[in-house]
């Protein structure tokens with residue numbers, strides 16, 4: 001990141017902090033039924049060189065997000081807790097402006113990243129392909145039922161922990177719609193929507209590069225990630241920077257550790 005961009009990010013973080021005091025953290029336990037929601041952790045957004053919206057070089061924020069999501073997925077599968085995974089999937093010829101074609105059905109782009117593909121065989125995992133930015137809307141089926149709403153109700157989920165990409169686009173839209181649906185009483189018994197900051201990422205298109213591309217809109221990664229988290233908080237989400245395991249009823253050999 002160039003100096004001017006870093007100064008701007010620092011200034012924005014100072015002017016619109018996510019937390020006024022100590023950052024919130026989430027302690028997972030058997031006492032609160034929690035579901036993990038993975039948003040679009042697919043090759044087309046995360047794997048270097050995998051299409052129009054994939055990173056062109058390795059990207060630390062994105063690889064950290066994938067790593068954290070894999071750790072959480074392992075924990076949830078060990079505990080047999082529910083996981084819901086969105087996969088961005090588009091039919092050719094149906095554009096999603098302002099983005100170029102991406103994650104076309106049947107391609108590697110619309111597959112979970114290699115380190116998460118094992119989730120497809122796990123019984124506690126629900127996978128939903130969606131053809132729009134907002135996963136809540138993308139969960140409606142032709143008969144009017146909603147796969148995500150049904151998942152919350154069937155599993156009696158009281159809290160969801162959201163990770164994935166992009167913080168300020170698909171994650172934010174899903175979180176916003178979910179919170180509105182919760183407030184309308186459509187998602188009982190769901191109470192809390194928690195966004196894990198280090199488990200989210202967005203793409204990087206700095207202004208100095210965007211300005212040289214016709215029609216491109218600048219999207220500096222660190223800045224937009226922070227703004228996405230801030231907006232999610234403004235909708236009523238909890239934004240946490242730490243997730244750990246606590247109050248474990250089953251004996252564990254290494255119970256003081258967050259993850260194995």
Ligand SMILES: [Zn+2]
Pocket residue numbers: 088089090096102103131132133
């Ligand atoms: Zn898409």
